[in-house]
Amino acid sequence: MAKHTPLYEEHLAAGGKMVDFSGWDMPINYGSQIEEHHAVRKGAGIFDVSHMTVVDLTGERVREFLRYLLANNVDRLKESGKALYSCMLNERGGVIDDLIVYFIREDFFRMVVNAGTRDKDLAWLQTQAVSFQVEVTERDELAMVAVQGPEARNTVLSVLDTEKRSAAEALSPFKGAIAGEWFIARTGYTGEDGFEIILPATEAAAFWRQLVAAGVRPAGLGARDTLRLEAGMNLYGSDMDEDISPLEAALGWTVAWEPAERDFIGRPELERQRAGGATRKLVGLVLEDKGVLRNHQRVVVDGDSDGEVTSGSFSPTLGRAIAFARVPAGISNSCQVDVRGRLLNVRVVKPPFVRNGKAQIEL
Amino acid sequence: MSEIPGDLKYAKTHEWVRMNDDGTVTIGVTDNAQEQLGDMVYVEVPEAGRILEREEACAVVESVKAASDVYSPVAGDVVEVNEALAESPESVNQQPYGDGWLLRLKPADSGELDALMDAGGYQAFIESGDH
Known part of the structure; x- marks a missing residue:
């Protein structure tokens, strides 16, 4: 109950x-x-x-x-x-x-x-x-x-x-x-x-x-x-x-x-x-292609081990999919996410995405 | 209560099918389905010209909550898709039987339509909770 x-x-x-x-x-x-x-x-x-x-x-x-x-x-x-x-x-x-x-x-x-x-x-x-x-x-x-x-x-x-x-x-x-x-x-x-x-x-x-x-x-x-x-x-x-x-x-x-x-x-x-320096870190992601980022999707990083989306959704304020992901600490500013079998391009950003009604990242 | 128009056919996977005068069928997701899924934010439709099997995953509707596959209720050739949904996925919420349609097919075997539920059958199916 x-x-x-x-x-x-x-x-x-x-x-x-x-x-x-x-x-x-x-x-x-x-x-x-x-x-x-x-x-x-x-x-x-x-x-x-x-x-x-x-x-x-x-x-x-x-x-x-x-x-x-x-x-x-x-x-x-x-x-x-x-x-x-x-x-x-x-x-x-x-x-x-x-x-x-x-x-x-x-x-x-x-x-x-x-x-x-x-x-x-x-x-x-x-x-x-x-x-x-x-x-x-x-x-x-x-x-x-x-x-x-x-x-x-x-x-x-x-x-x-x-x-x-x-x-x-x-x-x-x-x-x-x-x-x-x-x-x-x-x-x-x-x-x-x-x-x-x-x-x-x-x-x-x-x-x-x-x-x-x-x-x-x-x-x-x-x-x-x-x-x-x-x-x-x-x-x-x-x-x-x-x-x-x-x-x-x-x-x-x-x-x-x-x-x-x-x-x-x-x-x-x-x-x-x-x-020792952490090997993993949590970053923000913005999807550059069409689609929606979801929890547990695989993050594919060039020349490094995979990461994972920990919180992914559609951002109503930005009109784009955004996410947090745990990734190798050495990640550059772009990578890809496996969205339902397709590798889509994402940009790595530093959250917050929005504060006091205003976008904090460039789209 | 969700709307279930009497002139359409329905699949257990919550798609509706409208028989058009030219022999093609229009397909979308039901009012009940869009209500369950919540606000749509992205819709992926197939390419025109694609040949679909019956019950093949042919489109994806994504709400804020989750992504959901859409299955073709009948086999056939895709003759037209609703390109406008790329810009206005909310049409699926607002007019699931109108502007929110997904694709139009030329059925390979119109006999397959007979296997689908009518409005009363779909209503009973939803109420049974067996889905």
Whole structure:
């Protein structure tokens, strides 16, 4: 029996086409993925992300715990509300999950992890937390929505009550704030401005309806995927997993090497990879011929071993097929992809493809 | 509910066939199929002149979600293809039985048309979920 989020009835009412996603019944689209995609790039869209896992970490030594647990360094979080994107690694330097952690107070950090990795993440957190006396509490009674797009911020502000509005209005990008039982953060997974809002499940449907009435378009997981791909953001399970290190997944920027004495899980293996030079890397691809790039297609590199498309799709903003692919580190600026038995020409680019509604690469 | 015109024939692989007055047949994918596939972003049609076997993969419709083969419901010669789909693949979503047509064939054996489903049969086939 698939699980339902507190917004399930809203999805049905909006004509959501429901599919299984990690055991949850979620909307893949509400009729047109491409129109939902454009709505987020040009106006505002709302996503139900209540299937994601919110975990509160509390205790006197929670910062020390996170310093050890995460490849990025929570000491970068100095102001309350500030968010950090990080990988959580195993001892082999592979990615258990990627996540966002918010610093609330010295004895309270909040983490948002993926739905598909919930069980193993919670088990790992529990195991690692013991020696730091950190308490790990899943907040599955909370709902979560993402409102994204150039119009998202103003529209959200227009429907919030005074207390929440002043909290939300003051947020700079990548910051969050507690407002009563709500948590409002200026973060997202689309490459557009907007908010991610964690709120009591009982209030989620009313908030959703208010936003839809204010012109925000419900957007499904399909659009969420093409938006994040255009924005150059990795998807766990596709672009990296437990056998892939952040250095092989274009996430080297999320690894905090300094201070050198900070010990974190996976560090020795990452240091070895860094010293030896990674043999594979994740790059962006743009298809020069007609067709569509798809996950797992073979990338053919002149005089080198094959690579593989890890996330491929059609970019509604660019009108072209784009992808991330894991390829030999020495790749030049062009290669070919085996698309249904035909070798098509692709250009190697550095993501993002699109940011704030604008193309970041030449076509 | 998806639209299933009464004057067409249907294949289990979700193609429709229209019998034209000149003895040729026009082929496309059904409304039900385009709904399942989602927004089309690329359509590949065969070359005119190609000779197709019955149930041979003859075109590809790609949506944002996935690529899907289109199978020729009958054997025959390709006499015309819908070139406009290269620029407007969304026609397959918007007018699956109109501007979204894929190709026109001259059937090798018009008897093969009798093996296809009529609208009622296709409706029952979709509802059975056996596809």
